[in-house]
Amino acid sequence: MTHLRLMAIGQNHIFVFPKQIAMRKKPNQQNYADYTPEDFEVWKILYDRQMEHLEGKVANAFLVALDKIGFSNTTIPSFSDVNQRLNRLTGWQLVTVPNISPPKAFFQRLSEKKFTATCWLRKKSELDYLEEPDMFHDVFAHAPLLTNVHYTNFFHQIGVLAMKYINNDEVITKLQRLYWFTIEFGLMRSKGGELGIYGAGIISSKGETEHALSDRSIKHDFDIRRIYQHNFRTDIIQEEYYVIDSFHQLANSIPEFESALFEPAYPD
Numbered sequence: 001m002t003h004l005r006l007m008a009i010g011q012n013h014i015f016v017f018p019k020q021i022a023m024r025k026k027p028n029q030q031n032y033a034d035y036t037p038e039d040f041e042v043w044k045i046l047y048d049r050q051m052e053h054l055e056g057k058v059a060n061a062f063l064v065a066l067d068k069i070g071f072s073n074t075t076i077p078s079f080s081d082v083n084q085r086l087n088r089l090t091g092w093q094l095v096t097v098p099n100i101s102p103p104k105a106f107f108q109r110l111s112e113k114k115f116t117a118t119c120w121l122r123k124k125s126e127l128d129y130l131e132e133p134d135m136f137h138d139v140f141a142h143a144p145l146l147t148n149v150h151y152t153n154f155f156h157q158i159g160v161l162a163m164k165y166i167n168n169d170e171v172i173t174k175l176q177r178l179y180w181f182t183i184e185f186g187l188m189r190s191k192g193g194e195l196g197i198y199g200a201g202i203i204s205s206k207g208e209t210e211h212a213l214s215d216r217s218i219k220h221d222f223d224i225r226r227i228y229q230h231n232f233r234t235d236i237i238q239e240e241y242y243v244i245d246s247f248h249q250l251a252n253s254i255p256e257f258e259s260a261l262f263e264p265a266y267p268d
């Protein structure tokens with residue numbers, strides 16, 4: 001596995017911490033005046049390119065959320081503005097971190113309805129290859145759906161349970177899988193039956209956007225018990241995805257989250 005390849009494929013939020021890479025110093029808070037013309041250009045290139053790739057492939061709920069959060073291709077989002085909107089809609093907040101958060105810190109923030117996000121952007125010379133998730137992944141792909149109360153109720157519960165069982169490696173592994181196959185790599189079926197992307201790891205990845213809805217991957221109906229047993233790889237484009245019908249379905253699964261963690265292995 002090379003981390004560079006991993007990040008080019010499916011930029012995930014946690015679970016792989018690139019200790020082997022001497023990471024350059026990143027800001028630990030957003031100072032809007034520090035953004036350069038290149039940063040604005042990179043944001044616009046990535047935004048325009050990904051919106052074009054997502055056309056007809058992204059879940060409508062994401063587009064609704066993108067409108068609610070008010071992003072555009074010409075303006076790098078201000079965390080202060082984003083947080084005002086999120087606070088009004090769901091009570092969530094973005095919290096700036098310089099690099100990928102280790103799992104415990106990440107889950108701790110989730111349990112507080114806070115989402116850790118970087119505020120720096122990749123260079124123009126590394127549009128498709130970067131060491132770790134930057135703001136385009138963390139903010140463009142993750143932040144819009146934090147305006148959706150059903151989505152955030154589900155997301156919050158992952159953090160709450162993770163903190164309750166933070167010293168239980170088996171439970172944490174299961175919750176990482178649940179996070180992976182929903183928040184990062186989830187698909188949604190529309191009322192008309194078409195599949196759409198809502199997972200942030202796909203939304204910010206050009207290659208995975210093409211692949212996820214193709215017939216080269218296997219799609220399963222959303223099933224918490226199956227996901228809890230489904231190991232995933234971070235170093236390849238995903239081969240299997242889980243499909244929900246709506247964010248209501250995710251929120252409605254909350255009552256079985258905890259009990260299903262301790263059930264015997266699910267039969268094939």
Ligand SMILES: [Fe+2]
Nearest residue numbers: 011012013200
């Ligand atoms: Fe992520």
